[in-house]
Amino acid sequence: MSHSPEAKYRLNYSAPNFKIHTTELNFHLDDHHTEVLNRMDIECLTEGASLELDGENLQLVALAINGRVLSEDEYSQTDKQLIIPNVPERFELVVETLIDPAGNTSLEGLYKSAGTFCTQCEAEGFRKITYYLDRPDVLSVFTTTVNATKAEHPYLLANGNPTAEHQSGERHAVTWHDPHPKPAYLFALVAGDFDLLEDSFTTQENREVLLQVFVDKGNLPRAKHAMASLINAMKWDETRFNLTYDLDIYMIVAVDFFNMGAMENKGLNIFNSKYVLADSSTATDQDFLNVESVIGHEYFHNWTGNRITCRDWFQLSLKEGLTVFRDQEFSADLGMRAVNRIQDARIIRTHQFEEDAGPMAHPIRPDRVVEMNNFYTVTVYNKGAEVIRMLHTLLGESKFQQGMALYVQRHDGEAVTCEDFVKAMEDASGLDLVQFRNWYSQAGTPRVTVTETYNAENQTYLLTLTQSTPATPGQQVKHPFHIPLRVEFVSNSGEPMALHLLGADKPTTILELREQQQVFEFHNVNEKPVTGLLADFSAPIRLEFTRPETEYLAIIAGGNDPFLRWDAVQQLYFGALHTAVADNSAVALTPALIAVLQKALADENSDPAMNALLLQVPSEEALSQEYDIIPVEAICRAVSELRLALAKSLQSELMQAWQQVDLGSNALNSSTIAKRMLGNTALSFLALLPEDASIQRALKAQFKAANNMTLQFGALQAAVHANHPIASELLTDFAGQWQGETLVMDKWLAAQATAPISGTVSKIQKLTEHSAFNWGNPNRIYSLLASFTHNLGQLHHSSGAGYEFMIAAIKRLNASNPQVASRLLSPLLKWRRLPENQQAMLKSQLVSLSKLPNLAPDLYEKVNQTLTDN
Ligand code: B3K
Ligand code: ZN
Numbered sequence: 001m002s003h004s005p006e007a008k009y010r011l012n013y014s015a016p017n018f019k020i021h022t023t024e025l026n027f028h029l030d031d032h033h034t035e036v037l038n039r040m041d042i043e044c045l046t047e048g049a050s051l052e053l054d055g056e057n058l059q060l061v062a063l064a065i066n067g068r069v070l071s072e073d074e075y076s077q078t079d080k081q082l083i084i085p086n087v088p089e090r091f092e093l094v095v096e097t098l099i100d101p102a103g104n105t106s107l108e109g110l111y112k113s114a115g116t117f118c119t120q121c122e123a124e125g126f127r128k129i130t131y132y133l134d135r136p137d138v139l140s141v142f143t144t145t146v147n148a149t150k151a152e153h154p155y156l157l158a159n160g161n162p163t164a165e166h167q168s169g170e171r172h173a174v175t176w177h178d179p180h181p182k183p184a185y186l187f188a189l190v191a192g193d194f195d196l197l198e199d200s201f202t203t204q205e206n207r208e209v210l211l212q213v214f215v216d217k218g219n220l221p222r223a224k225h226a227m228a229s230l231i232n233a234m235k236w237d238e239t240r241f242n243l244t245y246d247l248d249i250y251m252i253v254a255v256d257f258f259n260m261g262a263m264e265n266k267g268l269n270i271f272n273s274k275y276v277l278a279d280s281s282t283a284t285d286q287d288f289l290n291v292e293s294v295i296g297h298e299y300f301h302n303w304t305g306n307r308i309t310c311r312d313w314f315q316l317s318l319k320e321g322l323t324v325f326r327d328q329e330f331s332a333d334l335g336m337r338a339v340n341r342i343q344d345a346r347i348i349r350t351h352q353f354e355e356d357a358g359p360m361a362h363p364i365r366p367d368r369v370v371e372m373n374n375f376y377t378v379t380v381y382n383k384g385a386e387v388i389r390m391l392h393t394l395l396g397e398s399k400f401q402q403g404m405a406l407y408v409q410r411h412d413g414e415a416v417t418c419e420d421f422v423k424a425m426e427d428a429s430g431l432d433l434v435q436f437r438n439w440y441s442q443a444g445t446p447r448v449t450v451t452e453t454y455n456a457e458n459q460t461y462l463l464t465l466t467q468s469t470p471a472t473p474g475q476q477v478k479h480p481f482h483i484p485l486r487v488e489f490v491s492n493s494g495e496p497m498a499l500h501l502l503g504a505d506k507p508t509t510i511l512e513l514r515e516q517q518q519v520f521e522f523h524n525v526n527e528k529p530v531t532g533l534l535a536d537f538s539a540p541i542r543l544e545f546t547r548p549e550t551e552y553l554a555i556i557a558g559g560n561d562p563f564l565r566w567d568a569v570q571q572l573y574f575g576a577l578h579t580a581v582a583d584n585s586a587v588a589l590t591p592a593l594i595a596v597l598q599k600a601l602a603d604e605n606s607d608p609a610m611n612a613l614l615l616q617v618p619s620e621e622a623l624s625q626e627y628d629i630i631p632v633e634a635i636c637r638a639v640s641e642l643r644l645a646l647a648k649s650l651q652s653e654l655m656q657a658w659q660q661v662d663l664g665s666n667a668l669n670s671s672t673i674a675k676r677m678l679g680n681t682a683l684s685f686l687a688l689l690p691e692d693a694s695i696q697r698a699l700k701a702q703f704k705a706a707n708n709m710t711l712q713f714g715a716l717q718a719a720v721h722a723n724h725p726i727a728s729e730l731l732t733d734f735a736g737q738w739q740g741e742t743l744v745m746d747k748w749l750a751a752q753a754t755a756p757i758s759g760t761v762s763k764i765q766k767l768t769e770h771s772a773f774n775w776g777n778p779n780r781i782y783s784l785l786a787s788f789t790h791n792l793g794q795l796h797h798s799s800g801a802g803y804e805f806m807i808a809a810i811k812r813l814n815a816s817n818p819q820v821a822s823r824l825l826s827p828l829l830k831w832r833r834l835p836e837n838q839q840a841m842l843k844s845q846l847v848s849l850s851k852l853p854n855l856a857p858d859l860y861e862k863v864n865q866t867l868t869d870n
Pocket of ligand 2: 297301319320323
């Protein structure tokens with residue numbers, strides 16, 4: 001960058017000066033010379049305003065207003081804009097540009113993915129296709145004609161319904177019309193050759209919808225689960241949200257080169273093939289669940305995102321937080337609610353808390369953005385979903401749905417703000433959400449500390465909650481949040497207790513913390529209760545509540561809430577880990593904790609999936625969130641000792657749990673998934689005991705017997721992560737079996753990248769030369785390199801080799817795919833939280849990155865933020 005990219009601010013929003021009533025696009029597709037003809041019916045809304053169209057990497061061929069070609073002195077061009085100063089009140093503008101899809105390695109705009117032309121426009125990719133008002137509050141009715149050679153591109157797709165077909169020599173063309181006005185970021189086109197899976201869905205309004213899933217040739221059987229998930233999603237959205245599909249056709253196209261998971265383009269979703277293709281021999285249970293969730297997510301955007309879209313990109317969480325909440329509820333209603341909830345909480349605690357504590361901390365509705373693509377974050381998405389969930393908790397399902405209905409009724413067809421959403425919830429429920437809005441404006445993770453007083457004589461119990469939120473860059477002062485804390489109480493002997501707040505006639509289930517400090521007073525309490533706070537992880541906060549082991553044991557024994565029971569065990573793990581780290585001592589597990597786990601594993605009525613989660617000790621990354629300065633080596637030592645201690649103390653129970661798995665079954669339902677989850681977790685511990693021959697046999701048996709990827713990969717990963725003597729044999733066998741199956745080989749790469757074993761950096765370095773790896777494909781990069789960035793001990797190895805390797809990779813990707821490069825950089829921004837040695841090495845790597853010529857805005861924003869922030 002010769003000049004620094006500029007920041008945009010939320011408060012500088014101003015409404016567009018022009019309306020684009022219709023947009024007619026004509027694509028003459030060609031690898032390096034695609035012609036784009038763009039005919040717009042434009043109305044000027046602000047007299048005298050000059051028309052400033054966005055455009056990047058475009059070659060302008062012709063420009064005409066109302067049929068008259070403009071001469072060069074009638075407009076001006078920069079590398080980002082085309083400016084026409086004098087335009088009529090209403091006019092037709094025709095822009096003709098040339099673009100180079102095959103040379104587009106950024107995978108944004110129009111590009112080629114292994115022979116398929118496809119697009120990715122969100123957030124600001126449409127401007128790489130043609131000159132346009134590329135902002136989400138400019139909504140237009142699109143008609144798109146795609147023209148390409150017929151032999152290579154028998155399928156020509158765009159948004160809406162097909163209206164015309166045309167054939168001429170070797171080429172053909174199809175025209176599509178989308179009747180729903182939409183912003184340019186939802187535009188899509190695809191041209192290629194596919195296998196096609198079709199089905200149909202009749203909506204509650206009796207509209208017959210044609211459903212199509214397009215996949216690479218030969219992959220048809222792997223598309224079935226995606227289709228079933230789509231049908232489930234359509235049904236679920238009608239039943240739970242009363243939202244119905246609105247076109248006659250819904251298409252999903254799977255492509256191999258894609259920067260993220262999928263994209264909700266109107267009527268034409270484009271998916272990373274990773275989230276479409278699944279069969280039991282090549283996909284794990286988690287892959288199946290991910291397909292269901294992403295298919296659901298993109299479908300749910302049809303209302304929350306497409307019909308009602310964002311006014312500006314600062315409002316991204318309006319559609320993303322809400323849609324993640326919806327997809328979480330979809331998965332929970334269809335499958336394992338408690339398991340999902342715990343996994344979601346784990347993501348927040350491990351990854352969102354880290355973002356909130358780092359230089360890029362931002363509210364779910366950011367105020368300042370340099371590169372929009374940097375804000376598709378765990379904060380905007382997952383914390384955004386938690387904020388919606390808190391509204392749901394405060395309002396209850398019925399009022400929440402009334403709020404949704406009001407939101408849709410008010411804003412269908414509009415581009416709106418987070419404020420509009422909260423207002424609809426407020427108006428529908430009658431609740432005061434003034435303070436609740438702080439969740440939208442303030443970054444940072446609130447800490448809530450707890451003290452309690454029980455008075456046996458008066459039978460009163462006082463719970464004092466104090467909240468504070470650390471400063472984040474640009475936000476020194478924080479106001480108190482409105483925090484819903486779900487509670488449950490148990491007696492010391494582990495019996496449920498009903499407690500009443502002073503003056504309340506119903507037992508208390510939710511405490512609303514609004515003040516900086518607030519005392520909750522309960523009456524007629526006949527013994528000191530054990531208070532389970534933050535049931536169902538009801539708020540994205542850190543709870544600081546120091547209590548004796550006996551109280552955790554009471555919650556485990558008598559608590560109702562699965563999250564609280566799981567969390568009680570986690571807190572006991574955390575306690576043991578903290579002590580080991582602080583005292584530089586060996587990890588000590590108490591007999592009581594071992595007994596809890598033994599009991600859970602022995603209980604025939606317990607859910608194997610919950611048992612798997614109970615056994616999974618905090619990851620090194622999760623533990624690191626507990627420290628201002630991360631004692632990397634001590635954390636890694638403690639976590640690995642804890643794993644080994646559990647393996648030793650529970651060996652026979654783990655072996656029994658493992659034996660419950662039916663190695664011959666591929667059935668995919670909650671009960672078989674749960675058993676495999678527990679089996680794999682058990683095996684991952686057992687693999688830590690290499691001298692035991694029966695364990696070696698178990699690993700091999702599971703690896704070989706199964707025609708099931710959950711089991712095969714479970715065995716591989718267990719062996720690799722434990723550095724078991726048979727690991728390299730299994731790695732070789734796996735690669736031999738799956739060579740050429742790129743999505744399967746991604747797992748092979750990831751298992752090695754995440755192994756907590758010294759020497760991982762040089763292993764990964766070598767793997768970048770393996771035929772399974774490809775610097776041009778985001779999935780390969782995420783599997784090998786992004787996975788590695790979550791390998792705490794190896795990334796931050798005291799040699800500095802991890803930093804050197806990663807920064808070199810990021811520099812390499814800067815020019816070809818800055819979005820992907822930027823994702824790799826995030827885990828390296830926390831250099832200030834590292835021990836001195838690592839801090840110095842990482843800082844100097846970051847400084848050298850900041851000096852890279854032509855640094856992309858994506859990287860510029862992050863690297864500058866981390867180097868300048870204090
Ligand atoms: N809306 C897209 C994400 C676009 C990311 C652009 N860098 C997928 C989704 O959230 O559904
Ligand atoms: Zn989304």
